[in-house]
Structures are given as structure tokens and as C-alpha cells.
Amino acid sequence: MSSVLYDVPGPRAVVRNRILGIVTILVVLVLVGFVVYRFWVTGQFSAEKWYAFTFVRIWEQFGLATLRTLAAFAVAAVGAIALGFVLAIGRLSDHAWVRMPITGVTEVFRAIPVLIFMIFLYYGLPVIGIKMPSYWAVVIALIAYNGSVLAEVIRAGVESLPRGQREAGYAVGLRKAGVLRLILLPQAIRAMMPVIISQLVVCLKDTALGFIITYPELLYFARLLGSNAVLGSPLIPAALVAGTIYVALCLALSYTAYVVERRLRRSPRTVAVAGVPAALDAPTTATETLAAQRASDIIRDRDAGGS
Structure with a gap:
């Protein structure tokens, strides 16, 4: 069987x-x-090691450090998604003078480790007279790396779609920008949503690298607290608390992605544009017919909305 x-x-x-x-x-x-x-x-569960966590001030500092982590992640996530779309569209261009430089930039950003990028921005730029705050060094490095990775994810999602989807859009009068925006990108984003969310989780965790350049985020404060001899050097307890907060943040991000994916699945417009049925295994002519019908529905909805 x-x-x-x-x-x-x-x-x-x-x-x-x-x-x-x-x-x-x-x-x-x-x-x-x-x-x-x-x-x-080794006494990591003793009252002496956890004595620091009896102070409200310590938990306030953990909260502020978490907010700084979220502040860096929020800007970096939005910037990475925007940069990913720009680079992906550039890599999908038919013009070599656009496609080749964008490809080079994408590969360079993907090849440079995030930590090296942060160190270069924070410690390297002052050598040439440009001083950058640690916050922006963390954010820019995360945007550059994660944006280049998301660009490859989006490009792969678009190119994995059947060719008939694109050709049918051209057949009903759409230009390349319209085909990409109305037909290809919605399907690619919906198919690649788990990969996009997993990369955003990586972006969230990579904010911890900011402690190397003294950005006062969650890991920086946990390390600072763990090296405090007055409070008993609670390194392991501080690491456990910080790790628990990171896990909670990642779970919250994953749940948010799950909710967004369910709403996209229920949306009639998304289903009409991004739903890829089992007809993909059918002959190319059937796929082209289905795509042409979707493109016609999109144009009709657009014209009705404009009127």
C-alpha cells in the first residue's frame, strides 16, 4: 500500500x-x-543567584531593553521587506543594465556577515569622519542582509510560477508592471510567506548582535547584569530570562504571521489572484486559460473601482 x-x-x-x-x-x-x-x-537555582530579580528596577530595565530590541527589529523588518521588493523587482528586470548591478549588490549584501557589517558601520565609518549611533548601525546592517535574502525569496517565488500566468496577463493587455503587481507578486508572496516569516524571525534574533557595538538591547543588559558582582554575578539566570523573552517574541511573531496567512487565505481577492489550484498539473493551455480569466477579473474589478 x-x-x-x-x-x-x-x-x-x-x-x-x-x-x-x-x-x-x-x-x-x-x-x-x-x-x-x-x-x-553549581548553585544556579540558589536564592543568591536570583536575588537580583527581586528588584522592580531590574525588571524595568529588562522591559526597556526589550523595547529597544523591538524598536530595532520593527524598523529593520519594514526596511528589509521594502529593500527585498526593490531588489527582487530589479533582478526580474529585462534590462541588463538594471539587472546586473542589482544582482551584484544583492550578492554582496548576502555575503557580508551581519556582525561585520555592524562593526564596519559603528567602528569603521568614524575613521573617515562619519559617526553613526549604534542603533542605526544595527538597523542598517539588518536591513541590508535580510533585505537581500528576502529579495532572493521573492524572486524565486515569482520565477517558480507557471509561465502561462505571465503570458495570459500580457494577452489581456497588462504591461509587465501590472502583471507583476496584480498576478505574480500576490501568488509568490502567499506561497513564500513561511520563508519570509522565518527570515523575519532571524532578523529579530540577530538584533542580539548589537551588544557587540554597545547597543543597549536585551542581550546587552543580560550580559551587564550577569557580570555584576554586587548582585552575585547571575549570568545563567539573566541568560535564562533573556532567552525566555526572545522565545516569547518569536512565538508572538509566528502567531502574527499565522493570523495574516489565514486572513489572506480567506480574502476573496487574494483567492482569486493568488490561489494556485491543482490545474497547474494540467496542460499549459489550461493554465493559460485560467490565468487569462484571473487577469480579466482583475482588470474588470480595477475598472469598476475606478468608475
Whole structure:
């Protein structure tokens, strides 16, 4: 017996998979237990190590550090998405004088590590007389790197669509900008939404690199608190609290993406434009007919809205 994508495992395979699952769970539990045991033996759970967290001022500083992290992420995320669209459209251009420089810029931004970019902006530019605050060094570095990655994601999503979608749009009188904006990009964004969100999660976590250039974000404060000898040097407790906050932020971002994806799926306009049915496996003529019908619906809706 087989399914569409793989053979259904038989009795022996089922038993083997269950044994592997049980062994994996036991190994993970043993590793977690060993780490917790070492924390307990070294006194990381003692009242002395957690004494700093009895002060309201410490939690206020954690809150301010979290807000600084979110401030850098919010601007970097919006900028990265905008830059990603610009670079992706440039890479999809039919003109070589546009496509080639944009491709070079994208590859350079993708190749430079984020930390090196931050260090160059914060410590390198003052050498030539340009001083940049640590906040903007973090934001610009995150925009450059994540924007170039998102550009490749969007470009790959557009180019993965059937060619008939583009040709049908041209057949009903749309220009390339209209085909890209009304037909191709909605489908590509909806298909690549999980990848886009995962890259934004990476962007959120990369804000922690800002502590290298003294940007007072969450990790910077956790490290500062953990090295405070007066409070007992609670490095591990501070790291656990900061890590918990990062996990909560990432989960909130993932849930937001889930809500947005559900709304896009329910939207009639998105379904009409971005829905890719099973007809993609049909002959090219059927795909072109479907795309032409969608493009005609888009033009009719646009004309009706304009009137």
C-alpha cells in the first residue's frame, strides 16, 4: 500500500519508527536532565543567584531593553521587506543594465556577515569622519542582509510560477508592471510567506548582535547584569530570562504571521489572484486559460473601482 508521496510503512517499519522515537525522546530528556543537574550542583537555582530579580528596577530595565530590541527589529523588518521588493523587482528586470548591478549588490549584501557589517558601520565609518549611533548601525546592517535574502525569496517565488500566468496577463493587455503587481507578486508572496516569516524571525534574533557595538538591547543588559558582582554575578539566570523573552517574541511573531496567512487565505481577492489550484498539473493551455480569466477579473474589478 502506498500514498501519493511515499510508501506507507509496514508493521516492522512502524515498530522501528516507534523505537527510534522513544530513544530520541529519552536522549533529549537525559541531556536536559544533565544540564538541569549541573545548574543545580553549581548553585544556579540558589536564592543568591536570583536575588537580583527581586528588584522592580531590574525588571524595568529588562522591559526597556526589550523595547529597544523591538524598536530595532520593527524598523529593520519594514526596511528589509521594502529593500527585498526593490531588489527582487530589479533582478526580474529585462534590462541588463538594471539587472546586473542589482544582482551584484544583492550578492554582496548576502555575503557580508551581519556582525561585520555592524562593526564596519559603528567602528569603521568614524575613521573617515562619519559617526553613526549604534542603533542605526544595527538597523542598517539588518536591513541590508535580510533585505537581500528576502529579495532572493521573492524572486524565486515569482520565477517558480507557471509561465502561462505571465503570458495570459500580457494577452489581456497588462504591461509587465501590472502583471507583476496584480498576478505574480500576490501568488509568490502567499506561497513564500513561511520563508519570509522565518527570515523575519532571524532578523529579530540577530538584533542580539548589537551588544557587540554597545547597543543597549536585551542581550546587552543580560550580559551587564550577569557580570555584576554586587548582585552575585547571575549570568545563567539573566541568560535564562533573556532567552525566555526572545522565545516569547518569536512565538508572538509566528502567531502574527499565522493570523495574516489565514486572513489572506480567506480574502476573496487574494483567492482569486493568488490561489494556485491543482490545474497547474494540467496542460499549459489550461493554465493559460485560467490565468487569462484571473487577469480579466482583475482588470474588470480595477475598472469598476475606478468608475
